[in-house]
Amino acid sequence: DGGITQSPKYLFRKEGQNVTLSCEQNLNHDAMYWYRQDPGQGLRLIYYSQIVNDFQKGDIAEGYSVSREKKESFPLTVTSAQKNPTAFYLCASGIPGGDTQYFGPGTRLTVL
Amino acid sequence: AQSVTQLDSQVPVFEEAPVELRCNYSSSVSVYLFWYVQYPNQGLQLLLKYLSGSTLVESINGFEAEFNKSQTSFHLRKPSVHISDTAEYFCAVRRPGGGYQKVTFGTGTKLQVIP
Numbered sequence: 126d127g128g129i130t131q132s133p134k135y136l137f138r139k140e141g142q143n144v145t146l147s148c149e150q151n152l153n154h155d156a157m158y159w160y161r162q163d164p165g166q167g168l169r170l171i172y173y174s175q176i177v178n179d180f181q182k183g184d185i186a187e188g189y190s191v192s193r194e195k196k197e198s199f200p201l202t203v204t205s206a207q208k209n210p211t212a213f214y215l216c217a218s219g220i221p222g223g224d225t226q227y228f229g230p231g232t233r234l235t236v237l
Numbered sequence: 238a239q240s241v242t243q244l245d246s247q248v249p250v251f252e253e254a255p256v257e258l259r260c261n262y263s264s265s266v267s268v269y270l271f272w273y274v275q276y277p278n279q280g281l282q283l284l285l286k287y288l289s290g291s292t293l294v295e296s297i298n299g300f301e302a303e304f305n306k307s308q309t310s311f312h313l314r315k316p317s318v319h320i321s322d323t324a325e326y327f328c329a330v331r332r333p334g335g336g337y338q339k340v341t342f343g344t345g346t347k348l349q350v351i352p
Contacts, residue, residue, distance in 0.1 A: 129280075131280075134278075156336070156337060158337055158338070165246065165344055165345075166344060167327060167342040167343055167344040167345055168281075168327070168342040170338060170340075173337070173338045175336070181338070183338065213278075215280055215281065217280075217281075217337070219337050221336060222334065222336070224269060224286065224288055225283055225286070226283070226337045226340070227283075228273075228280035228281040228282070229280050230278075230279050230280045231278065231279065231280050233278065
């Protein structure tokens with residue numbers, strides 16, 4: 126079964142701690158994306174990667190970091206510099222130039 | 238620049254009644270248009286898309302949307318809703334060839350189907 130997996134589904138962390146969210150896809154897609162979703166605000170792009178070993182900042186990259194060492198994996202680290210990290214995080218993938226984007230089930234991060 | 242406006246944040250509707258979720262966009266160039274559905278605590282699933290050709294597009298579960306260039310709209314409709322349609326719906330726009338990093342999402346409309 127092809128798809129995108131995100132783990133964990135729920136994550137709790139103390140303020141000031143870095144935390145890494147996992148995103149794995151077996152769709153053989155070159156491009157991967159991280160979005161943040163807050164109530165009433167839709168989705169906002171954090172980082173994206175069009176190819177292995179390359180990634181670009183999105184609209185709200187401050188306080189986040191990513192890596193893309195493997196085609197199938199695109200982990201997101203929420204650092205202590207992110208002022209308001211509590212949110213629902215969605216990972217997505219697609220074929221560059223394609224017309225359909227595929228989303229993972231999301232990780233809900235709560236910082237206490 | 239492009240933008241998407243979903244005028245209604247919440248739409249309550251009785252089961253088996255028709256529904257329309259409104260989406261208007263703004264863009265200086267031609268666009269691709271999408272509707273996604275999100276069930277609670279889940280990711281987004283593509284419901285339907287308009288790329289070119291026929292302005293009326295349909296999904297497999299009875300939803301349809303019509304691209305209206307003159308009114309810059311892409312409203313989503315269903316003639317008879319079911320309880321299982323309760324979810325949040327997002328309209329999105331992207332220019333052809335722009336890549337997904339250029340997708341702009343609306344703020345979402347929560348559809349609540351009342352038994």
